[in-house]
Amino acid sequence: MSLTQSDSAAVAGQLEGWSRPTMMEPESEGELMEVAMGPHHPSTHGVFRMDVTLDGERVMRLRPVFGYLHRNHEKIAEGQSYLASMPYTDRLDYICPLTNNWAYALAVEKLAGQEVPERAEYLRVILGELTRFQNHASSIGFLTQEMGAMGTPLMYAFREREKILDLFEELTGARMMVNYMRFGGCRVDASTEWLERTRKVVAGLNKFTDEFDRLLSTNEILMARTQGVGVLKAELAVNAGVTGPMLRASGVNYDIRKVDSYSIYNRCKFRVPLGDHGDVYDRYMIRMLEMRESIGILEQALRDIPGGPVMSPTAKIRGFRPKPGEAYGRIEAPKGELGFYLISNGGPNPYRYRVRPPSLINLTVLEDMCLGVNVADVVLIFGSVDIVLGEVDR
Amino acid sequence: MKTVEEIKSAIEEAVPGAAVEIAPNPNPALPHSLRIAADNMLAAAKFLRDDAELKLDYLSNVTGVDWPESLEAVYHLYSVEKKHGPVIIRMHTENRTDHVELPSLTPIWRSAEFQEREIFDLYGIVFTGHPDLRRLLMWEGFKDHPMRRDYVAPDDFEYEPTAHDEVLKRAQAHEAALHGQSIPGQTGTEAGA
Numbered sequence: 218m219s220l221t222q223s224d225s226a227a228v229a230g231q232l233e234g235w236s237r238p239t240m241m242e243p244e245s246e247g248e249l250m251e252v253a254m255g256p257h258h259p260s261t262h263g264v265f266r267m268d269v270t271l272d273g274e275r276v277m278r279l280r281p282v283f284g285y286l287h288r289n290h291e292k293i294a295e296g297q298s299y300l301a302s303m304p305y306t307d308r309l310d311y312i313c314p315l316t317n318n319w320a321y322a323l324a325v326e327k328l329a330g331q332e333v334p335e336r337a338e339y340l341r342v343i344l345g346e347l348t349r350f351q352n353h354a355s356s357i358g359f360l361t362q363e364m365g366a367m368g369t370p371l372m373y374a375f376r377e378r379e380k381i382l383d384l385f386e387e388l389t390g391a392r393m394m395v396n397y398m399r400f401g402g403c404r405v406d407a408s409t410e411w412l413e414r415t416r417k418v419v420a421g422l423n424k425f426t427d428e429f430d431r432l433l434s435t436n437e438i439l440m441a442r443t444q445g446v447g448v449l450k451a452e453l454a455v456n457a458g459v460t461g462p463m464l465r466a467s468g469v470n471y472d473i474r475k476v477d478s479y480s481i482y483n484r485c486k487f488r489v490p491l492g493d494h495g496d497v498y499d500r501y502m503i504r505m506l507e508m509r510e511s512i513g514i515l516e517q518a519l520r521d522i523p524g525g526p527v528m529s530p531t532a533k534i535r536g537f538r539p540k541p542g543e544a545y546g547r548i549e550a551p552k553g554e555l556g557f558y559l560i561s562n563g564g565p566n567p568y569r570y571r572v573r574p575p576s577l578i579n580l581t582v583l584e585d586m587c588l589g590v591n592v593a594d595v596v597l598i599f600g601s602v603d604i605v606l607g608e609v610d611r
Numbered sequence: 612m613k614t615v616e617e618i619k620s621a622i623e624e625a626v627p628g629a630a631v632e633i634a635p636n637p638n639p640a641l642p643h644s645l646r647i648a649a650d651n652m653l654a655a656a657k658f659l660r661d662d663a664e665l666k667l668d669y670l671s672n673v674t675g676v677d678w679p680e681s682l683e684a685v686y687h688l689y690s691v692e693k694k695h696g697p698v699i700i701r702m703h704t705e706n707r708t709d710h711v712e713l714p715s716l717t718p719i720w721r722s723a724e725f726q727e728r729e730i731f732d733l734y735g736i737v738f739t740g741h742p743d744l745r746r747l748l749m750w751e752g753f754k755d756h757p758m759r760r761d762y763v764a765p766d767d768f769e770y771e772p773t774a775h776d777e778v779l780k781r782a783q784a785h786e787a788a789l790h791g792q793s794i795p796g797q798t799g800t801e802a803g804a
Binding site: 283284287289291292327328330453455456457458459469471476540541542543544545547554556558560561568569571573577578580581582610611 | 636637638640641644668669670671672674676685687691694697699720721722723724725726733746747748749750757758
């Protein structure tokens with residue numbers, strides 16, 4: 218089988234300040250083999266394909282193939298009113314529907330100059346951090362599953378996730394497809410009982426995190442499999458637009474909750490954990506530490522949440538037509554920077570509706586991290602990126 | 612951070628002859644953007660990334676927009692080092708039909724790699740200098756650009772041009788070529804070809 222050098226290698230010399238991975242030189246004299254990992258492969262978290270060129274067990278080239286779940290979300294959103302897209306954002310990153318709601322609401326509020334009442338901001342932070350917690354817990358669970366810990370850590374993570382989803386269900390009416398936020402607030406108010414129950418769940422999360430930490434962080438197999446694997450340098454991470462825990466694992470201090478201090482994050486005390494090596498273990502560890510910070514934010518927000526309305530009295534639901542203009546709103550979603558770019562021409566529909574998907578852009582560096590490693594490690598490195606295909610393909 | 616006007620004059624100073632204009636946001640409460648001529652874009656982008664004061668080292672978002680007269684690419688830039696932004700730069704093609712080339716900014720910021728591929732796929736802007744310009748979301752062999760506003764979706768949504776017939780024909784020819792001489796009754800096949 219003959220393989221031509223990747224077409225991209227030819228122009229690699231013209232790139233400014235970064236280099237694109239080129240196909241590696243095989244060491245053995247045997248034949249190279251091309252394997253399509255996916256779209257139906259247990260490790261790909263959905264319908265994603267990696268075309269891997271192998272020399273024995275080593276990866277010589279990796280080409281991600283997207284689009285199996287593409288439904289042109291952006292086009293659909295341009296054909297309907299602003300509010301009608303809100304439930305559709307739940308389906309982007311379906312592990313974290315509430316942060317998707319939040320990012321979209323934030324962008325539209327920027328566009329329309331809409332204020333949000335304080336209680337709604339607190340509720341958003343509470344729900345956003347609960348979402349972050351369950352996302353990180355399940356993503357660690359999936360990662361350990363991929364290194365052969367069949368089920369145990371994942372089941373522990375899902376046990377906690379279930380409690381959080383029960384809270385979501387009680388508040389919004391749905392476990393995952395929540396459709397909860399509105400431009401100028403939230404759809405329904407949280408009852409005192411709900412807040413009390415949330416406090417109880419949050420108090421239990423500390424114990425779970427300790428347990429999870431003890432179970433995994435110093436586990437010999439986990440350390441042997443993840444340390445020094447899939448290293449991502451800080452410079453490349455910034456240039457490639459990598460965001461979220463993956464960027465911070467490479468040691469770059471960039472958390473949009475701190476940088477933009479949107480909502481009420483400037484009132485919350487929390488630290489931004491940073492990694493040293495940028496390997497899979499660091500990415501695992503950053504998620505673990507962020508879970509602890511999320512608990513801290515949750516405790517503060519649940520303590521300080523004020524009374525009052527959850528919808529701004531100036532918010533317009535029917536006949537909502539923002540003035541002509543364009544706005545970009547972004548939040549620190551569990552997977553990275555989730556942004557919405559909207560152009561309004563004064564009509565009831567957005568003229569342009571764009572989702573900046575963290576999952577897709579974090580995959581830019583997948584090939585860089587995977588070249589030269591064994592196939593089994595590709596699964597781990599891919600798992601440590603933490604993606605959801607609903608958002609990658611949109 | 613510098614204002615849009617200051618950034619405009621800084622670019623004009625650094626890139627001689629650059630055509631930069633401020634594209635006002637119709638809503639004056641929201642940030643304005645800079646429209647840069649496609650010819651000067653690469654140099655201006657390199658300046659924005661490397662300038663010691665701006666250091667816009669992080670390209671967050673690339674958006675394609677279909678306007679009635681032209682196609683546009685919008686870039687949202689932030690600085691991870693200085694923690695400021697966004698600076699919004701945009702460039703547009705000559706028209707929507709035959710002059711749809713724009714310089715790719717992937718050589719400057721790698722994060723444009725997939726996003727420009729997506730715009731090429733869905734809008735049909737051809738990014739010259741992109742290291743790997745292929746369709747991202749639609750399948751290979753798809754003809755149109757579905758995000759364009761004049762795109763008409765086919766009636767048969769479920770239809771996908773799978774290669775069954777063609778592949779079948781090729782497979783039959785291959786089989787015939789392999790076994791053509793030994794299988795009686797199959798005349799006219801190019802045995803051994």
